[in-house]
Amino acid sequence: MSNLPSDWSIAVLRSAADSTPESFIDGDWIEAPYITDKGIRLIQTGNIGRSSFIDKSDTKKYISLASFRLLNCKWVNAGDLLICRLADPIGRACEIPPAVGDAITSVDCTIFRVAASRFNKRFVLHWLNSDENLKNAADNAAGSTRSRISRSNLGKLPIPQPNLNEQGQIAQILDTLDTVIHETEAIIAKRKAVKQGLLHDLLKRGIDANGELRPPQSAAPHLYKQSPLGWIPNEWEVRPLSSCIASLDAGVSVNSEDRPHGASEIGVLKTSALSQGVFHPDQNKTVVAKEVRLAREPVEGDSILVSRMNTPQLVGASCYVAEPWPTLFLPDRIWQLKKTAPDSVHMRWLSYVFLTSNFRAYVEVHATGTSGSMKNLPKSRLREMPVAFPNLDEQMLIAGCLAKADDVVTSEAMQLEKLTAEKSGLMDDLLTGRVRVTPLLEAAP
16 A cells, blocks of 8 residues: 555554453354354355445344354344455455344454444445455465455454544545445346346247237136247247257357457357356356367357356356357357347347246256266257247347336446446545545535
8 A cells, every 4th residue: 555645644454443351252162053044144255346245135144042152153233344354355344234133253254343433334345345455355365275364364454544534534425426336226226126027028938919918818718829838828829849949959069268369369168157047158268279170060140049057056047149259269168159040030139038937947957977066968858858939029028128127227237337347446536545535525415
């Protein structure tokens, strides 16, 4: 840490804690026999986000009051800061919200109670999550299997110390931006939920001749017929996927460097290029020069990519690719689906079918493999998968509605990315004094 303003000083993190007992102390070692499904909440490393508490309802753990007393545990209070000494990233921290209730934390988390007479707690929290502090934490970590920073080394990390008033002003600006970011995240979550509901309705009920969503079967049974997939509109027909898909082609395994390809290079996709129906072309590795000639199956436009081999949760992950990417090639774990004829199917519509819960259930039934960590989807099973097909015009209408919903989510996501970058830049400037907060506040409307 250098070039701080002359009226700032540098302290060490341990000195920012108050003088009361357990103000800078690790959590407790809780072994499996003490874990219960109710009682005192055990806050785990996965609950600690970068500036935010992550409340994972499916992984909540508790201990009883009797175990708390037996193990001589330490309380975690609302408003305490928790610092995670494990990756990723090492040193990230959050403030505990009141809704958590009675709680303790695991031994890899440090309970941190800030000395309010010298430090603004929110300023400290923003500093803990700054790029500079997280780099310092990583540089002071150790461990052959799992890297972690000791509490002793954590306490020695530097922290800038402007006067208390300026700390509060810096924290207020960054908190305000945090609020906008959280509101945007909430909007995105709501938009995604709306889109998921729309996906379910449109691919179950479709759009009628008047351009309206058909009423449900329970309200208009005369509009539906029974099929191997349940009730479908009268105009639809169930056929295997192979009726419209000419080929499922995979690439090959090639040696590569773990970086996105540059100019005059080619890349091979990572399986992470397929995420929640979205294609991420930046998720690729550079094919080494001597194996460029071995690469095959470039990414084509108006195609669907499917992960044929992955973890049980991710096998069958898919996305639609609108335009060709001639410098990106498939690995052996990803298929590319191409239609039999120009009018055999609307590929964007079909890509949405691959995002439904019905498709997920089909994959879970037919994916094979004895390993609990890796599953394979046989090509024959995917080709014979039954699909309820509307006519091509209706497919286009359905795809258009869902694409508009996607565009709304994408727009909000871009705004979130912009806000996050803005916050990162402000943190770097304000927390190091490169930009002083007083002129910034005076310039505000």
